[in-house]
Every structure is written in structure tokens, then in C-alpha cells.
Amino acid sequence: MASSPISPPPAELEISRQSRILAALSKKLIDLDELRMLAAQGVPDGAGVRSTVWKLLLGYLPNDRALWEQELTKKRSEYAAFKEEFLSNTVGRSCATRGLEGHGEENEELVDNGLLRRSEITQEEHPLSFGKTSEWNQFAEYSEMMEQVDRDVKRTHPDMHFFCGDSSFAKSNQESLKNVLIIFAKLNAGIRYVQGMNEILAPLFFVFRNDPDSKNANFAEADSFFCFVELLSGFRDNFCQKLDNSAVGIRGTLCKLSQLLAKYDRELQHHLEVTTEVNPQFYAFRWITLLLTQEFNFADTIHIWDTLLSDPDGRQETLLRICCAMLILIRKRLLAGDFTANLKLLQSYPPTNIGHLLYVANKLQ
Structure with missing residues (x-):
């Protein structure tokens, strides 16, 4: 089927996005807001730019390119000191x-x-x-x-x-x-x-x-x-056992996922948690604590993280939106399932189009 004139083929989109990211990285002072917007749509696998983009998104590299070498030298030296101090036992x-x-x-x-x-x-x-x-x-x-x-x-x-x-x-x-x-x-x-x-x-x-x-x-x-x-x-806070039962611990995070699902799909939330009694802790505990690394193949995880790392102030919120989108994408199968079927489905999430998943997650604003 021929591609629509207003919808360029994926290869062309990839080239266009790559050129825009390369242009953003070539600036003396990198516009982090622009970079986040571009990276949220996915970082191309070619040209080896993901390493630099992720370091910028995580604040490891400053937005001033002139400071990169100085900052890297400082941090790498600091890490060498950590190894000297902590990796010997006497x-x-x-x-x-x-x-x-x-x-x-x-x-x-x-x-x-x-x-x-x-x-x-x-x-x-x-x-x-x-x-x-x-x-x-x-x-x-x-x-x-x-x-x-x-x-x-x-x-x-x-x-x-x-x-x-x-x-x-x-x-x-x-x-x-x-x-x-x-x-x-x-x-x-x-x-x-x-x-x-x-x-x-x-x-x-x-x-x-x-x-x-x-x-x-x-x-x-x-x-x-x-x-x-x-x-x-x-x-x-999701890893701190003392906070497990608090509003900021893992149980509080799971509660937020339930509330988010109820906001966008009350029927599905009710069917899962009331009708079939499949609560988020049965499946989403692993989703959240491991940042979805076990639910998709490694290449897809990398692409999901392009989006996840692009939100400096709300990565947890972005993660919850992706989790919510995962539920919505398979809602028909979940609505037709009982406790056993739904639990099995959610604990072994089916293969999915990552681009479509992230598109749905982005709509949950």
C-alpha cells in the first residue's frame, strides 16, 4: 500500500529526525527543551548519537559544549577515586x-x-x-x-x-x-x-x-x-523499604497508576480491580521498579527510554502514562478475561508496536 503524501515513510522520518537531532547537538549552547522534544519522539539508532543525547538528558553533560571535556575529566577522576576507596576490603x-x-x-x-x-x-x-x-x-x-x-x-x-x-x-x-x-x-x-x-x-x-x-x-x-x-x-522512593506503605513509596505509586487508569478508562479499571480482582501490585510492581526493562525486548526498551529520559521533572509520571497506555492497548482482551487469563497476560505482556504505545501514552496528558 502506497504511503500517504502527508505521512512520510518511516525511513524518511528517521532521517529527518536524525538530522534535526544532529543539528541540535551541533550548537555551542544546546537547547535542552528542543533536545527533549526531539528525543521524546525517539532517538535514531544510527550516527551513534544516543550516548550523547542520554548524557545530556540526564544532566551528566552540561548544555555548553565547551565544558564537556572539563566536566567529563572531573567526573571520571571522581569515579576512579570511588573505585579506589570502595572496591577494596581490608x-x-x-x-x-x-x-x-x-x-x-x-x-x-x-x-x-x-x-x-x-x-x-x-x-x-x-x-x-x-x-x-x-x-x-x-x-x-x-x-x-x-x-x-x-x-x-x-x-x-x-x-x-x-x-x-x-x-x-x-x-x-x-x-x-x-x-x-x-x-x-x-x-x-x-x-x-x-x-x-x-x-x-x-x-x-x-x-x-x-x-x-x-x-x-x-x-x-x-x-x-x-x-x-x-x-x-x-x-x-520506590526502592526504599521504609517508604513502601507511604504515599511516595511503591504502594503510593501503584495507587497513582490505578487512579490514572480510572481517569481514562473507568470500565477497564473497574473490571481489573473489582470484577477480576487483578490489582496493580500483581503486575505493575515489576513494570515500575524495573522501568519496563523486563516487559519488552532490549531494543524496544532502549526506544522507550528515549521518551522516559526526556522528561527531567516527571519521569515517574511519564512511566505511569506508558504503563497506563499498555493496559489500554490490550483492553479488549482484558475485558474478556478472568483473573487467571488477565494475570497471565499482564505478567507476560504481548509484543506491541512501540511507536503506537508511546503515541497513546503521549495522549494521556
Whole structure:
């Protein structure tokens, strides 16, 4: 079927959008409002511009191009310092060393036989101490977190050679993901590492590691860390267990999704939550906390994130609109389904046209 004169073929639209984004990026002072508007419609896969666009959308790069090199050098150096500080563990040695400090010749004998007198070991230095400030207890928690991060990273997109496999490239990428997640956890004691954060980090690292500029690609780990921190800052309340039952926690967010669906499709909201008793927490908990990374293939997730990252002040609102659009797009099947059918459908969302999904989401203003 011939294309309408007023509806250019997708290839022409792609070229036009790419040229407009390239023009926006070429300015000395980048108009972020213009860039957000263009990126919200999708960033073309060609020309390797997505890496730069995402860094601008997340505030990692300033809008003044003249400051880019200075800012990148500063941030990458800061990340190197984080790695030096947080990716080495000397708890056992530090505890033993402190126990021996200041005891002169007497400790020479203690070192020789490898024993410390009971009087020399404080409560907080005792290996069996459960005190929160006990370094041994902190070491145990740290080791447990490390194991969880390692397990999750190895499960990240097992179908992609970029993330999984025995190649040195895949193993190097896994190591970078682990480094970022561990440093984030150490710097954010109130949240630490929450299972699934690896899935949120993965698209960022993939895009930055595939930057055609080799220098940028080589610093993908550092760049991903700061962009990951910025992205999560808008969703951190969903990961804080203490806020789970508050208006700003994950339950409050799920309630907002229910209210949004009721605003635009009361019949569907009633059928899901009253008639079939399929509440948002049964399916949308994963949608929201993992930013839709598990509901679509990786390429589609990247395109969804072009839109998601384009709203600096309301990324959560944008995410909720996309979730609501997902429900509306399959409303006929949901209205015809019972609890079992609807739950299965929502927990394994069917393939869909991402462009149409984002178009519907944009209409929910």
C-alpha cells in the first residue's frame, strides 16, 4: 500500500529526525527543551548519537559544549577515586591491626602465636558481634550483597553476548556492572543494592559502551555510574523499604497508576480491580521498579527510554502514562478475561508496536 503524501515513510522520518537531532547537538549552547522534544519522539539508532543525547538528558553533560571535556575529566577522576576507596576490603586486617596497636613488645608474642587476649578485643571488633557498627557484621552484610550483585549481573540479558558468555568482552562488561552497583550501594546506605537494579543499569552501560567514540566507550563504566545515580534519584522512593506503605513509596505509586487508569478508562479499571480482582501490585510492581526493562525486548526498551529520559521533572509520571497506555492497548482482551487469563497476560505482556504505545501514552496528558 502506497504511503500517504502527508505521512512520510518511516525511513524518511528517521532521517529527518536524525538530522534535526544532529543539528541540535551541533550548537555551542544546546537547547535542552528542543533536545527533549526531539528525543521524546525517539532517538535514531544510527550516527551513534544516543550516548550523547542520554548524557545530556540526564544532566551528566552540561548544555555548553565547551565544558564537556572539563566536566567529563572531573567526573571520571571522581569515579576512579570511588573505585579506589570502595572496591577494596581490608576489614579483617584493619580489625586485627587496631587490636594490636599501642601494646609494644607484648604484642610481638601475640603476633607470633596469632592470638589476642580477650581483654584486647572490643565488643564491636568481636567477629560474633551483631552490632550495627561492628566491622565484622558490616563485612558479612557486604559479602552477602556482593554475592547477590554477582548472581544478578550474571543473569543480566542471558540472550545477549554483550552481557553473557565466556568472552573476555562479556566478562569485562559484567565486571563493570558489578563495580557500579557495589559503589552505588556503598554510597547509598539507606537503599544499598536492591535486586533488579542490574536491569536498570544495563541499558545505560550498553548505550555508553557502544559509543562510536572509543574514548567515551572506554569510560562507559564511570559515565554509567553517574547517569545511573541521576536516573534512580527520580525513582529512589520506590526502592526504599521504609517508604513502601507511604504515599511516595511503591504502594503510593501503584495507587497513582490505578487512579490514572480510572481517569481514562473507568470500565477497564473497574473490571481489573473489582470484577477480576487483578490489582496493580500483581503486575505493575515489576513494570515500575524495573522501568519496563523486563516487559519488552532490549531494543524496544532502549526506544522507550528515549521518551522516559526526556522528561527531567516527571519521569515517574511519564512511566505511569506508558504503563497506563499498555493496559489500554490490550483492553479488549482484558475485558474478556478472568483473573487467571488477565494475570497471565499482564505478567507476560504481548509484543506491541512501540511507536503506537508511546503515541497513546503521549495522549494521556
